[in-house]
Amino acid sequence: MCFEVMFFDLDETLYPSNTGIWQAIGDRMDEYIHERLMISGQEVTNLRNDLFHKYGTTLRGLREVYGINESEFLKFVHDIPIQDYLKRDDVLINTLSQYSSKKVIFTNADTGHAHRVLSNLGVEHFFDEVIDIQAIHPYCKPMKEAYQLAMTSIGVKSAANCVMIDDSDRNLQTAHELGFFTIRVGTEERSPFVDAAITNIKLLPEVIPVSTRFAQ
Numbered sequence: 658m659c660f661e662v663m664f665f666d667l668d669e670t671l672y673p674s675n676t677g678i679w680q681a682i683g684d685r686m687d688e689y690i691h692e693r694l695m696i697s698g699q700e701v702t703n704l705r706n707d708l709f710h711k712y713g714t715t716l717r718g719l720r721e722v723y724g725i726n727e728s729e730f731l732k733f734v735h736d737i738p739i740q741d742y743l744k745r746d747d748v749l750i751n752t753l754s755q756y757s758s759k760k761v762i763f764t765n766a767d768t769g770h771a772h773r774v775l776s777n778l779g780v781e782h783f784f785d786e787v788i789d790i791q792a793i794h795p796y797c798k799p800m801k802e803a804y805q806l807a808m809t810s811i812g813v814k815s816a817a818n819c820v821m822i823d824d825s826d827r828n829l830q831t832a833h834e835l836g837f838f839t840i841r842v843g844t845e846e847r848s849p850f851v852d853a854a855i856t857n858i859k860l861l862p863e864v865i866p867v868s869t870r871f872a873q
Contacts, residue, residue, distance in 0.1 A: 660758050660838065660865075661818035662811065666798075667764040667771050669824045670842045671749065671778060671858055676742045678774075685734040686715055693725060713797040714765050716790065731790070735770040745779035748859050753783045755867040762787040763807050763821075765797050786811055798823075799831040820865065822858070826851070840864055 665671060669679060687701045696704065708718025719725040753760065760783050762771050768789045775781035788807045796803040804816070813819060821832035822840045826848050829839040833850035840861070841847065841854040853864035 660820045662759045662761055662813055662820075663756060664761050664763045664807070664819060664821045664832075664837070665784075666821075666823035666825070666828065666842075667762050667766055667774055670822060671774065671780070672743055672746070673857065674824065674843055678737070678739070678742045681737045681742070682734050685737065689730060689733050690719070694723065713800055714790070716765075717795075717797050720795075727791070727794075731767040731770075735767060735773075739770075739773045739777050743774065743777040745777070747779075750779055750783075752859050752861055753780055755862065756865070759811070760784050761807075761811060762789075763798070764788070765790050767791060799825070799827045801831055801835065804831060804835055804837075822861070 668682075672678070683705075686705060690701050690704060691697050694704075705715050708715050708722070712718035712721055716725075716727060716730055719730065720727055762775070762784050764771055764787070766789060768787050768791070771787045771789060772781060775784060775787075788810060790797055792810060793803040793806045796806065798804070808814075808816065808819070816832070816836035819837050820840060821829060821837040822842060823829050823832070824841065824843045826841065829841055830848070830850045833839045833852070839850060839852045841851045842858050843856065845854050845856055847854045855861065855864060
């Protein structure tokens with residue numbers, strides 16, 4: 658197993674799902690929707706769920722249906738004190754340091770949020786590039802076009818030379834269909850389109866040996 662590029666999702670992939678970050682971002686989404694669309698309570702929850710499942714992300718749905726300003730939305734929902742949730746992770750640092758492959762963040766969040774997360778974890782220097790939601794506009798994960806744009810942006814010709822590491826089954830399904838090796842983080846359960854599953858990103862050497870090198 659050798660990979661030219663290791664694509665990493667960001668939220669709840671590089672850190673555990675119990676940090677509270679996604680809940681905080683979700684609360685900010687609810688607040689934004691309430692203020693802009695003048696709905697509240699269960700209506701907000703129902704709308705978020707509907708948009709997420711139909712359009713891939715709440716943001717994309719709000720843009721397509723309501724014409725919201727994307728930059729305004731991203732700035733608002735990511736305005737949380739990341740330092741209160743994350744700190745330097747020496748085990749993660751050691752894990753990532755063992756791989757020489759090109760490493761890229763591929764996220765439906767924005768670059769600012771990604772850099773804050775990476776900085777607080779102490780791993781920003783490991784990643785050659787951040788491919789964020791604006792870089793793959795007007796698409797998003799799990800849309801096939803988003804992955805194709807991501808590969809094109811860093812000059813990858815074949816997904817077969819890449820691994821996609823993500824906590825989302827539906828994101829990994831698209832990656833698998835395109836030919837990526839897929840790793841699910843956060844569970845040991847494997848769907849048919851998941852090649853390997855680990856409960857924590859720090860267990861990555863169990864499924865990708867640290868001796869892995871891409872033959873140039």
